[in-house]
Amino acid sequence: MTHRTGTWEPTVGAVLVGEGLHAGYPGRGDVLDCAHVSVTGRSRLALLGENGSGKTTLLRCLSGAHVPDAGSVAVDGITLRHDNAGLRDHRQRVQLVLQDPDDQLFSADVRADVSFGPINLGLDDAEVRVRVAEALELLDVTELADRPVHQLSYGQRKRVAIAGAVAMRPQVLLLDEPTAGLDPRAVTTLRAALSNLEARGTTVVVSTHDIDFAWEWADEVGVVVDGIVHQGSTVKIMTDEALLGRAHLGVPWPVRLLRSLGHEIDVVAPPRTVSDVARFLG
């Protein structure tokens, strides 16, 4: 098989870099074909793309769950090795939360599930308890600590699954479709939880179909299309109708609205929310 190649430089201040990633599955061919992505520390990156575009595969490659056919992943300049020691080291820095929380939650009650990762780090019970309490608080699920997992709502299970990853105190947290299947209230709660994580210094990357969420939340956006990632500032990428069209995505509603009214989008301070748009329109 021939692979697409090319030169590329990660952004300055990148903590997690995927370079020249080729990955695929039997019967589907290459999903990623020389994809480059760089995650800048303490910035918010949203990965957009249609179903099957390779967003999840990209996150799995970055987390070490999927071994790419070619290319490399590095965190803080340390290249990921897919042996036990290399993966162990990488997973202390990078954590992936899967889309379906039931794929991640194995224990009968919340506290036990969240404690699983810290125990595997070899921490003593006292330190594990501190980490569990901290993760539950950051995700605002402390009151659920002693509840059985199967009695939680979908949104609660999502937050508990994230808490399980957060308890590992990763530098970078990768979230696969964190808002999928959530009602607006649960999305608001989740966003507050993500803000808590960012305030503590965790860099968050999300994959999503929700272009309005990405427009409001992200500092940077990567659109996964034709096996590669088109990455740039949120305004630059999400006002590029041609690129979004190729990915079968629409433009965010403020962009659509303001353009239909004949306005240009302010690239320095783009209107992201309803109140921003109202202020802009005066």
Added chain:
Amino acid sequence: MARFALDEAAWSGPWRLRSTGEKALLSLGLLTVAATSRSLWVSLVVLAVAVSTALFAARVPKRTYALAVVGPMTFVAVGAIPIALTFGGQPTDVLASLGPVSLTSTGLYAAAAVAVRSAAAMAAMTLLAATTPMVDLLAGLRRLRVPEVLVDIAGLVYRMLFTLMDSVLAVREAQAARLGFVDGRTARRSMGLMAGSVLGRAWQRSRRLEEGLRGRGYAGSLRTLPRETVVSVPFMAVSGLIVTALAATSILFALRGVA
């Protein structure tokens, strides 16, 4: 999400936070007495203690309790019928007969003794099951040094039971909406398709679960933080007293030949 009434009672009952050891002492103590006693009266007392403790002290909802015991009790009742009946021969204490089949007072007493003993043992186990969530039982097994792999498998099966039940309910609803249970032949076909679908999902889910666990450092053991519970000395003392008194009475009755 799917719910199981007995499991829910265990999670939400007032004995939820009692240590597993306390509840196991009472429940397994009563079970031992019920299983070893030859006295019908002692078995009756064990049955009364186990049922009243579950319903009034542990406040297990009566309907939940009734639904939990109806299956085993039916099994006990069906099993006791052949014991009560005598086939052929010339028994002297016949209460009623039909052809070669007789109901004798000796047979009836033996059937009642077996049924009451079985019911008492079952009630003792139900007391533990209705007051102790699975997670606590598994933690208890771990403390008792049961091989970790067995405890891990039991824990995963328990967790996956709920997600698979959700799948079963969803598939069944979808099939029913498309007349998948309209007659016996269609229902059998739908059940077969559902089994195949759910088993496939279970396989996929277990693979994704393993990936999720590996991401959090899984290396062959599913060890998690043990729950901290305080053992209540008064509870242990009262439980020990009840079990000891019943065991002593049972031994005394056996020595004096009291049935």
